[in-house]
Amino acid sequence: MKIASYQMDIVPGNPSENRKKITMWAEQVCKEQKPDILVLPEMWTTAYTLPTLEKIIREDEEDTESFLKQLAHKLNVNMVAGSIAVWEDGVIYNRSLVLNRKGDMIHTYDKMHLVPMLDEHLYLKGGNHSAKVFELDGRKMGVIICYDLRFPELARSLALQGVEVLFVVAEWPSARAGHWEVLQQARAIENQLFVVSCNRIGTYDGVEFAGRSMVINPWGDILSKASSKEEETVHATLSLDDVKRIRKDVPVFSSRVPNLY
Ligand SMILES: NC(=O)CCC(=O)C(=O)O
Numbered sequence: 001m002k003i004a005s006y007q008m009d010i011v012p013g014n015p016s017e018n019r020k021k022i023t024m025w026a027e028q029v030c031k032e033q034k035p036d037i038l039v040l041p042e043m044w045t046t047a048y049t050l051p052t053l054e055k056i057i058r059e060d061e062e063d064t065e066s067f068l069k070q071l072a073h074k075l076n077v078n079m080v081a082g083s084i085a086v087w088e089d090g091v092i093y094n095r096s097l098v099l100n101r102k103g104d105m106i107h108t109y110d111k112m113h114l115v116p117m118l119d120e121h122l123y124l125k126g127g128n129h130s131a132k133v134f135e136l137d138g139r140k141m142g143v144i145i146c147y148d149l150r151f152p153e154l155a156r157s158l159a160l161q162g163v164e165v166l167f168v169v170a171e172w173p174s175a176r177a178g179h180w181e182v183l184q185q186a187r188a189i190e191n192q193l194f195v196v197s198c199n200r201i202g203t204y205d206g207v208e209f210a211g212r213s214m215v216i217n218p219w220g221d222i223l224s225k226a227s228s229k230e231e232e233t234v235h236a237t238l239s240l241d242d243v244k245r246i247r248k249d250v251p252v253f254s255s256r257v258p259n260l261y
Helices: 015-033 050-059 064-075 146-150 152-160 174-191 241-249
Strands: 002-007 037-039 078-088 091-099 105-110 134-136 139-145 165-170 194-199 214-216 222-225 232-237
Touching (some): 002 015, 015 232, 050 078, 064 078, 091 139, 139 146, 146 165, 152 174, 165 174, 214 232
Antiparallel strands (some): 002 232, 078 091, 214 222
């Protein structure tokens, strides 16, 4: 299974420019590499333009969900389309979207842990539905959003639902870049699954973002990793049978004693 993760800079508060960037990138990467899954970062239509987010979303002249459906269908590619700010019933959610090759929206997830360090809780509402598994090309996967990475219980609950690939879509700041790398490896090792991340680069409102998007195998090895400052695509081919093999060699799941903790 071939992955292409787009470590991009985001034009703040300008959904149409960001849609254009993604169209150009997706068309090129699909033509040259023929990936099975494209991955985008967190809040890629707007960046963290939190105080003006509602205005930006309401004035956006195109529906991003329809845009993504058309793109996935046209390119015959699955998309873990990062997350976007969605205005619904008077509140804003940070919502992750997943589409299959036919352009069907097969999964959504609203970020449940809002990040206090970026004041997200002052402007957004946290999701109150548990994270669920989705299937792309017949394999079980899950997606979490940025700060969610700090909560091992969430990744474990997805692993227990059978997830083999965990996507982490992010706008993770450089100030905590060390945590970004180690936590991804920890989630991959403890849950014996692939971790595929997509972080943004660039700076907004004085915050510099860390890049370093990566793909990690279920043993914890980094298969592919982007730089900290450049727009680039992280490519990797996932051998999904490694999940079963590693879980057999180190049988963590059958050694658990959840009644004791
Ligand atoms: N966008 C985010 O959720 C950032 C998370 C973060 O800065 C951290 O966990 O540290």
